[in-house]
Amino acid sequence: MVLTISHLVGGYSQIPVLKDISFDVQPGELVGLIGLNGAGKSTTINHIIGLLTPMKGTITLNDVTLAQDPQAYKAQIAYIPETPVLYEELTLKEHLEMTILAYGLDHAAAWERATELLKTFRLANKLDWFPANFSKGMKQKVMIVCAFMTNAKLFIIDEPFLGLDPLAVHDLLHLIATVKKRGAAVLMSTHVLDTAEKACDRFVLLHSGEVKTQGTFTEIKANYPDAGDSLNDIYLSLTGVTRDE
Template sequence: MINTAIKLTNLAKSYGKHYAVKSINLDVYKGEMFGFLGPNGAGKTTTIKMLTGLLEPTKGSAEIYGIDIWKSPLEGKQKIAYVPDQPNLYPKLTGWNYLEFVASVFKIPEDRFEVKAKELLHTFSLTEQANNLIESYSHGMKQKIAICGALVHEPDVLFLDEPTVGLDPKSARNLKNLLRKLCDNGMTAFFSTHILEIAEEMCDRVGIILDGDIIALGTMDELRSGNGNTAQSLEDIFLQLTGGEDEQELINEISADGDPK
């Protein structure tokens, strides 16, 4: 049995002389909830797009359960789903029609599809809006129907780029609980987020990328011990490693200077 769900080997992407991602090596395991963190422009979305077959690497390989996503794209993409931070959906389809379309692409039997689709719509409080056109949906509702579409074929690996953006607190909690349950049952989740509390609470392991390089990797305990302080939050560790601590100190100084005496 292959326990490595995602394998990056010397994976890199350059634009001219600039490397957005620099020869990353990383294994993510079956059933793992993996958080991929970094400042804006660090290479998170570029990496995810290479892993999902949307952006061709300059060099290296990206494998899903041993299948090179670029050498065997159809076989590799059957195992994955991807929810971008700005889902590009079909506005003239209803939510239900959209889920039916996804199910048809993956050749899911109708009876199995109906059970799964109704379950997901209920989880994200979309049952009553399922027959409305997607163009009438709010941003949060579009995000939720995109997540439903990603999960309806029960992927082996789920990629999410800022999955909680636009979600109300109840839906964000439902998503967190659902992802944990799915990963406990063997699915692998690989997601980026700027909300570090979510990553600290949810993730089995975290990788931090900066300027195209992975600069830290491990469980929260491993990250804390590697940073020499077992009481640190993920936010503290992140800011120290990415240089954001100096900016935060400056903000604190400015705030203090502005306090009424």
């Protein structure tokens, strides 16, 4: 077991956004966190990475909670936010060096991985560039490189497809498959349900801060045979949303 969320209640104020949600992410699998805007996806992620404190319930990473050992907990996570967060005064090379220091990585091995990733995302000749020189998609690729050069046990990826070109989406999905093979767990939130349907091993469907359903696509489809044939149709049916809304 990598990530376990048990009876989580939480949010940004006295009124909880998340209402007793429970799910897990196993080693070697990609779980899609699915939901409309306001469903609770970002709130869930912010609790997992430690930006929010649960009102009730527990979150554990390999049996460690944030309260028990903050350093050991956070060292297991690589996070790619929806909006890239880069330091304007640091070059791409300095961002990579900072990642190596933050995670305590072996310098030579980390740079070997980073070099391969830079080639994959066509950033190898931009080591001396500052964030101001990058497009939004390139900034997102920098975040991907920084995350996947680590030895994280849990990768959290928030809405990764919106700023990426089709080739970069293909490369990202290949990277996810690679870390899954070495036993890492991946939690990915996305609105791009057709891609998620093909890539994810399981799904957690959030609606109004609650887990509406979870399981493999085959299991969800079998449980709701009249909801539709695609993940998109099933989600719209379960949340009571029509295409005209």
